Structures are given as structure tokens and as C-alpha cells.
Amino acid sequence: MKRLVPERMINVYFDTPAVVIDYQKLLYNIQDMATYAAEHNFALRPHVKAHRLPQIAKLQIEHGATGFTCAKISEAAMLLAHQHNDFLLAHQLAGPIKMKKLNQLLEQADVIIGCDSVEGASLLQQLATERAQTINIALEVDSGLHRCGTQPGSETLELAIAIRRQCPNLRIKGLFTHAGQAYAATSREQLREIAKIEAHSVVDTAALLTANGFSIDLISVGSTPTAQFSHLVPGVNEIRPGNYVFYDAIQVGLGVVPQERCALTVVATVISRPAADRVVIDTGSKVLGLDKGAHGISLVRGFGILLGWPHLSLERLSEEHGVIIKTADGPLPEIGQQIAIIPNHACPVLYRADLVHVTGLNEETVWPSAMRGSR
Ligand SMILES: Cc1ncc(COP(=O)(O)O)c(C=O)c1O
Incomplete structure (x- = not known):
């Protein structure tokens, strides 16, 4: 599966946090x-x-x-x-x-x-x-x-x-x-x-x-x-x-598929750059979850894979914030820039979402949640 644009480029500017499925x-x-x-x-x-x-x-x-x-x-x-x-x-x-x-x-x-x-x-x-x-x-x-x-x-x-x-x-x-x-x-x-x-x-x-x-x-x-x-x-x-249907960072960590196969991402916006080695995004545990694997430890670091930012890691989540730190040399994203994240565990992300954006179709598509709640 070839990409025509660098991984970190997002073609659409979303209202974030946004759950996005690549059709x-x-x-x-x-x-x-x-x-x-x-x-x-x-x-x-x-x-x-x-x-x-x-x-x-x-x-x-x-x-x-x-x-x-x-x-x-x-x-x-x-x-x-x-x-x-x-x-x-x-x-x-x-x-x-x-x-x-x-x-x-x-x-x-x-x-x-x-x-x-x-x-x-x-x-x-x-x-x-x-x-x-x-x-x-x-x-x-x-x-x-x-x-x-x-x-x-x-x-x-x-x-x-x-x-x-x-x-x-x-x-x-x-x-x-x-x-x-x-x-x-x-x-x-x-x-x-x-x-x-x-x-x-x-x-x-x-x-x-x-x-x-x-x-x-x-x-x-x-x-x-x-x-x-x-x-x-x-x-x-x-x-x-x-x-x-989606795969996720846990599956990538297990070696089940390469990350290019992951069909679901969460898109977040950088809202703060409080230190030279740290940025903060507008997306936290309410969307991404704190999942590191229900039945074992995920082999990926942090709370997801930051697409196109291999020198950064999403280290900490509070409910509405995600804290990203540098783990190697490289640029930090600017305030307002958007980052696509492959979540550790895709299924509960969708469970919590009220709608998902679908890209890769001819027109802009949104699928509303068909059911909410756990019963
Ligand atoms: C009984 C049962 N069957 C199938 C599955 C599907 O597993 P997976 O999400 O790994 O594809 C699950 C997952 O929780 C399950 O509990």
C-alpha cells in the first residue's frame, strides 16, 4: 500500500478530537x-x-x-x-x-x-x-x-x-x-x-x-x-x-500487521508547546482510552503511534489532554498542527465516538454511531 503524501500530512483539517476511518x-x-x-x-x-x-x-x-x-x-x-x-x-x-x-x-x-x-x-x-x-x-x-x-x-x-x-x-x-x-x-x-x-x-x-x-x-x-x-x-x-477491520497499535506491536494496515486513527490538534521537548494535544483518555492491552502488555510505547513523528511519543493522557515528548532529535509540531494517531486499541475508541469521519471515498462521509451504551 503506497502513500502519495508523507505519513504526517493530513489532507483534511478536522474539528478535533476526530475519529477517522480510511475506507x-x-x-x-x-x-x-x-x-x-x-x-x-x-x-x-x-x-x-x-x-x-x-x-x-x-x-x-x-x-x-x-x-x-x-x-x-x-x-x-x-x-x-x-x-x-x-x-x-x-x-x-x-x-x-x-x-x-x-x-x-x-x-x-x-x-x-x-x-x-x-x-x-x-x-x-x-x-x-x-x-x-x-x-x-x-x-x-x-x-x-x-x-x-x-x-x-x-x-x-x-x-x-x-x-x-x-x-x-x-x-x-x-x-x-x-x-x-x-x-x-x-x-x-x-x-x-x-x-x-x-x-x-x-x-x-x-x-x-x-x-x-x-x-x-x-x-x-x-x-x-x-x-x-x-x-x-x-x-x-x-x-x-x-x-x-481496523487493526491498531497493539496489533502492530504484536507483529500481526505493519502500521500501514491500520484503518482507524484519532486526529488531534496541537494546542500548546510549553517546553522545548514537549507539546500538548487536545485529545486525552476520553477518546484514546488508557488501554495498553487487555490481556497483556502492549509492545508499543505510550498511548498510540504518532503517524510521521517517529521521534515523538504520546507519553501521558489526562481526560482532555495528551502530552507528547521527544524521544529523539527532530522537529516539534506547531500549535494548530494536526497529528494522526493510531490508537493502542481501536475498538473502544469507536465505542465511545458519536461519529466517525470516513476518508478515501469520493465525497466527505460521516458515519454516526449506530448504538451507544454497554447493555
Ligand atoms: C468470544 C470472542 N470472540 C472473538 C473475539 C474477537 O477477538 P479480536 O478482537 O482479537 O479480533 C473476541 C474479542 O474480545 C471475543 O471475546
């Missing part, structure tokens, strides 16, 4: 992952939490996505309002309010619901009884993140047997796992090994369940850093990356 890079990332999935015969079920935007969901479907992964019922409801209706809720659901919302969703959508306990399954069984229908579930396997999920092998088999015995209206469609521990990897080799562990956790457990009379359709893995290695263990049939 051509977004499209490239979507196509690239779709090609990988098609080459290996994987269903591609991207995680919508990365963008929560119907415009991007549409592009993903146009490029071969078979459905969506959601963490929230509200994400599925947003997609449903835009004519998508195939979801894996890769999250454990508990409590009467969630069951009521799920009930509404089941009216109109094909949903597979994540489950990792007999208690959780019983709640779903109760709903299935009330609805007089079968509910599809996928068992979550813990492939090393140690978040939700049963251990691969006999622990997952025991859960499956208990559900088969106690929950006649639940159909176990398959298994899914998310190797989020990949975000703490320090080398590409380590990423590859984590990806293999991730895949083995569901492939081997699926074989065990099949040997015990279960019919397993879905063998699903998913994280952006491990996605590219999903074909190394035969048997996986679905991948669920989310962040790949």
Missing part, C-alpha cells in the same frame, strides 16, 4: 481476511464489537461473512435492524432481564448462545420451554485465557452430558473459544503456538464429544492475532476475528 484500508482488511477464510474453507463470523457500525457490517457480508459474533444482545438487535439475522452470542447470559431481551431476539433471528455451565443452560432451557422451541447453544471452551469456558476435554464433555440429560430443549451446535492470551505474546512464534492451542482445544474436544454421540457442527476459534494461523490444526470450521 480503502478498511476494505483491504475486510477483503484480506475474507480471502484467508475462503482459502481455508472457514466460515467467517466477525465479531461486531470492534465497530458496531451497520456500514462495516454490510461490507463484511458483501465480502463473504456468514453471520456475526456479538457480545451483547443489543449488538445483535442493532444488526437485526439492518437486515442481518444470524448471530453467535459469544457471551454467557444470566438474569431475567437478559432472558427477556433474548426472548425478543429469538422472535426474529437465528441465534446460537454461548454457555459454560449447567446453571446457565438451565436458564436457557427455561426460556426454551416457555417458547416451546429448541434453542441452539455453543459450549465455550477455555483455551488458555482463563476467562469463561470449561477446560478442553473431559470437563467440557461432562458439561455436554449434563446438558443433554437436564435440558431437552437445548441443542449443542458446537464449541467456541477465544485465545485472548495471544495479546500477551512476545513473538510471532508464540502467537503461532497459542493459535494451535486455541484450535486444538475445540477440535480435540469436538472429537471427544462426537465419540460420545454428540453431533458437532460448529468448531469456532477467534481472535485477530491468532486468525492467520487457524488453518494449522485441521478441523476448525469457523473464525471470529473482530479487530482486524
Whole structure:
């Protein structure tokens, strides 16, 4: 991907802080992952939490996505309002309010619901009884993140047997796992090994369940850093990356992609030059977040990559200020100059934004947030 202007040049002067998506890079990332999935015969079920935007969901479907992964019922409801209706809720659901919302969703959508306990399954069984229908579930396997999920092998088999015995209206469609521990990897080799562990956790457990009379359709893995290695263990049939539509400084730090692939930036304006080695921008933690990697330490310095300013680092954030210091010789930007920053973690940046600017299309485009809030 060639650039015609130096990295630090920004063609548009934004009201800042501005969240900006480079459409051509977004499209490239979507196509690239779709090609990988098609080459290996994987269903591609991207995680919508990365963008929560119907415009991007549409592009993903146009490029071969078979459905969506959601963490929230509200994400599925947003997609449903835009004519998508195939979801894996890769999250454990508990409590009467969630069951009521799920009930509404089941009216109109094909949903597979994540489950990792007999208690959780019983709640779903109760709903299935009330609805007089079968509910599809996928068992979550813990492939090393140690978040939700049963251990691969006999622990997952025991859960499956208990559900088969106690929950006649639940159909176990398959298994899914998310190797989020990949975000703490320090080398590409380590990423590859984590990806293999991730895949083995569901492939081997699926074989065990099949040997015990279960019919397993879905063998699903998913994280952006491990996605590219999903074909190394035969048997996986679905991948669920989310962040790949944008990538970000954490992915660059992990060596997943070069920074040229990052499709989302935050543009900030320099508002102060209080010292010879320091400038301050009008963008802080409310926009960029304090994220250095949810499951490990980001290998990038500071709170993002300052495009075209390799001798500067965004060292400190308060809510509405970012403090940039010199780490090597070179000029400082002027007051009023704008800087594009690849954030450490793109997904929450978009989550907080009320709108995004889209560049690389013929006309100036703004995509308003399609949903706010976390429920
Ligand atoms: C269950 C599940 N699947 C898939 C993903 C997508 O991972 P990534 O954002 O690394 O692409 C996540 C991310 O949090 C997840 O929790």
C-alpha cells in the first residue's frame, strides 16, 4: 500500500478530537481476511464489537461473512435492524432481564448462545420451554485465557452430558473459544503456538464429544492475532476475528500487521508547546482510552503511534489532554498542527465516538454511531 503524501500530512483539517476511518484500508482488511477464510474453507463470523457500525457490517457480508459474533444482545438487535439475522452470542447470559431481551431476539433471528455451565443452560432451557422451541447453544471452551469456558476435554464433555440429560430443549451446535492470551505474546512464534492451542482445544474436544454421540457442527476459534494461523490444526470450521477491520497499535506491536494496515486513527490538534521537548494535544483518555492491552502488555510505547513523528511519543493522557515528548532529535509540531494517531486499541475508541469521519471515498462521509451504551 503506497502513500502519495508523507505519513504526517493530513489532507483534511478536522474539528478535533476526530475519529477517522480510511475506507480503502478498511476494505483491504475486510477483503484480506475474507480471502484467508475462503482459502481455508472457514466460515467467517466477525465479531461486531470492534465497530458496531451497520456500514462495516454490510461490507463484511458483501465480502463473504456468514453471520456475526456479538457480545451483547443489543449488538445483535442493532444488526437485526439492518437486515442481518444470524448471530453467535459469544457471551454467557444470566438474569431475567437478559432472558427477556433474548426472548425478543429469538422472535426474529437465528441465534446460537454461548454457555459454560449447567446453571446457565438451565436458564436457557427455561426460556426454551416457555417458547416451546429448541434453542441452539455453543459450549465455550477455555483455551488458555482463563476467562469463561470449561477446560478442553473431559470437563467440557461432562458439561455436554449434563446438558443433554437436564435440558431437552437445548441443542449443542458446537464449541467456541477465544485465545485472548495471544495479546500477551512476545513473538510471532508464540502467537503461532497459542493459535494451535486455541484450535486444538475445540477440535480435540469436538472429537471427544462426537465419540460420545454428540453431533458437532460448529468448531469456532477467534481472535485477530491468532486468525492467520487457524488453518494449522485441521478441523476448525469457523473464525471470529473482530479487530482486524481496523487493526491498531497493539496489533502492530504484536507483529500481526505493519502500521500501514491500520484503518482507524484519532486526529488531534496541537494546542500548546510549553517546553522545548514537549507539546500538548487536545485529545486525552476520553477518546484514546488508557488501554495498553487487555490481556497483556502492549509492545508499543505510550498511548498510540504518532503517524510521521517517529521521534515523538504520546507519553501521558489526562481526560482532555495528551502530552507528547521527544524521544529523539527532530522537529516539534506547531500549535494548530494536526497529528494522526493510531490508537493502542481501536475498538473502544469507536465505542465511545458519536461519529466517525470516513476518508478515501469520493465525497466527505460521516458515519454516526449506530448504538451507544454497554447493555
Ligand atoms: C468470544 C470472542 N470472540 C472473538 C473475539 C474477537 O477477538 P479480536 O478482537 O482479537 O479480533 C473476541 C474479542 O474480545 C471475543 O471475546
